[in-house]
Amino acid sequence: MPRxxxxxxxVQFPQPVAPPLARILQRIGVALSLMLFVALLAYLxxxxxADAAGDxxxxxxxxxxxxxxxxxxxxxxxxxxxxxxxxxxxxxVTPARVLFLILLVGTTLEVLAERTRISYRIKRWRSGxxxxxxxxxxxxxxxxxxxxxxxxxxxxxxxxxxxxSPAARADATADGIVAVAGDAARREVLEEAGAREASAVVxxxxxxxxxxxxxxxxxxxxxxxxxxxxxxxSENVALLRQGGATxxxxxxxxxxxxxxxxxxxxxxxxxxxxxxxxxxxxxxxEREAQQSEFGPLTALATVNxxxxxxxxxxxxxxxxxxxxxxxxxxxxxxxxxxDDGASPP
Numbered sequence: 001m002p003r004x005x006x007x008x009x010x011v012q013f014p015q016p017v018a019p020p021l022a023r024i025l026q027r028i029g030v031a032l033s034l035m036l037f038v039a040l041l042a043y044l045x046x047x048x049x050a051d052a053a054g055d056x057x058x059x060x061x062x063x064x065x066x067x068x069x070x071x072x073x074x075x076x077x078x079x080x081x082x083x084x085x086x087x088x089x090x091x092x093v094t095p096a097r098v099l100f101l102i103l104l105v106g107t108t109l110e111v112l113a114e115r116t117r118i119s120y121r122i123k124r125w126r127s128g129x130x131x132x133x134x135x136x137x138x139x140x141x142x143x144x145x146x147x148x149x150x151x152x153x154x155x156x157x158x159x160x161x162x163x164x165s166p167a168a169r170a171d172a173t174a175d176g177i178v179a180v181a182g183d184a185a186r187r188e189v190l191e192e193a194g195a196r197e198a199s200a201v202v203x204x205x206x207x208x209x210x211x212x213x214x215x216x217x218x219x220x221x222x223x224x225x226x227x228x229x230x231x232x233x234s235e236n237v238a239l240l241r242q243g244g245a246t247x248x249x250x251x252x253x254x255x256x257x258x259x260x261x262x263x264x265x266x267x268x269x270x271x272x273x274x275x276x277x278x279x280x281x282x283x284x285x286e287r288e289a290q291q292s293e294f295g296p297l298t299a300l301a302t303v304n305x306x307x308x309x310x311x312x313x314x315x316x317x318x319x320x321x322x323x324x325x326x327x328x329x330x331x332x333x334x335x336x337x338x339d340d341g342a343s344p345p
Contacts (some may be wrong), residue, residue: 010192011122012179014156027103034096041068041088042078048085052077069093070100070326125178129194132158134201135177136184136214138168141230141251142206144179160193179255185213190221200226203245212243219244282335286310289330297326308333 024070051057056079057065065078070093080086086177133149136140138161146159161172182189184205195201195218203214211229214276217228231237231244237248265306274282284307293300300306309316309323310331316323321342326332 010181010189011125012173012181013125014173014176014178019264024107027107031100031103034100035063035066035070037066038070038096039063040091041092042066045080045082045088047083048080048088050079050081070097072097072101095269120267126194128157129160130197131200132160132194132197134160134162134190134193134195134198134218135204136162136201137206138163138172138179139204139206140167142202143171143175145202145204145228146172146175160198162189162193162304163259170175185210185217187221190217195221195225198222198225200228201210203227208232208240212236212240215243215245282337284333285336286331286333289326289328289332291328293326293332294328295326300326304334304336306332306334 026048039059039062042057042065043059046057046062047056049061049065051061061078068075068078070087080089096313130194131186133154135146138146142161142163146161149159150156156176157178159177161169161177161179162182163169163172163179164181166181169181172179180189180193182192184190184203199220201218203211203218205211205214208215208231211231213226215229218225226246227244228247228249230249230251232251233238234250237250240248271282297306297309307318309318309326310333311322311327311329315333
């Protein structure tokens, strides 16, 4: 595992509250407001204050008094002399001074404790990393994959993004997902994201050679995880499968086929696009076959059409002879309306 100080700059959490710089700026604003408040009190009651020069208390003198008073410096060249001025100092200026010190000490302690807090948060986060999904690359494909998983019930805490781009990581944390900075092909970066404990890894970089390196490294760390890879070129599909990819999606070719299909049968292309959109229109779902459904597929009373059977990790289409009978351990893949996807076919 990488050293803690590297991890603190590498792991980026979603920010549920204002970031540290914003919090510090807010406190500076409160401190300046307190200082102006004391200066206003001194100027309004300037007749009860004495100046060492003996020429009265001006607006600048009042601001000076507020500065040295609220910071507890207290040179004494501008001081309250009347009973009213001393009462104001006791009841209003002193509480403002105490609040200013609380802000100063609190901000200092927070800055000093920030490193420890981040280290603790990272250790706590790592301890809960198990069965999660890593998304390597949060560009258009990676972002769409993450949103699809969220639409299908994955919690944001179950996703981890790896990307070298600060803008992409900012998008991920804005979506409530923890982001890890670095090259996903590097072993230590994948280990930081918990690749050994992940249930699946989505590989969606901009280049196929990078996708292959990531796939090889992931497979070395986690032989059992599902590795889903986006390929730009069809000639790289076989190479990615040999490198350990469980599934390879030809993104450019798939888009091209949809474009070509839309020129001839645009309505059919609309249906395919509908199937790809999770949570609306038609969805493709999978569930384990129930005991009452074992037997001929044609005898299965279906509300939603079964289009394939997943048997021992292999997909069998409904028109293939092996799909003629539903067996124990089979999973049924079926079409359904998005609002009843949890219902059995």
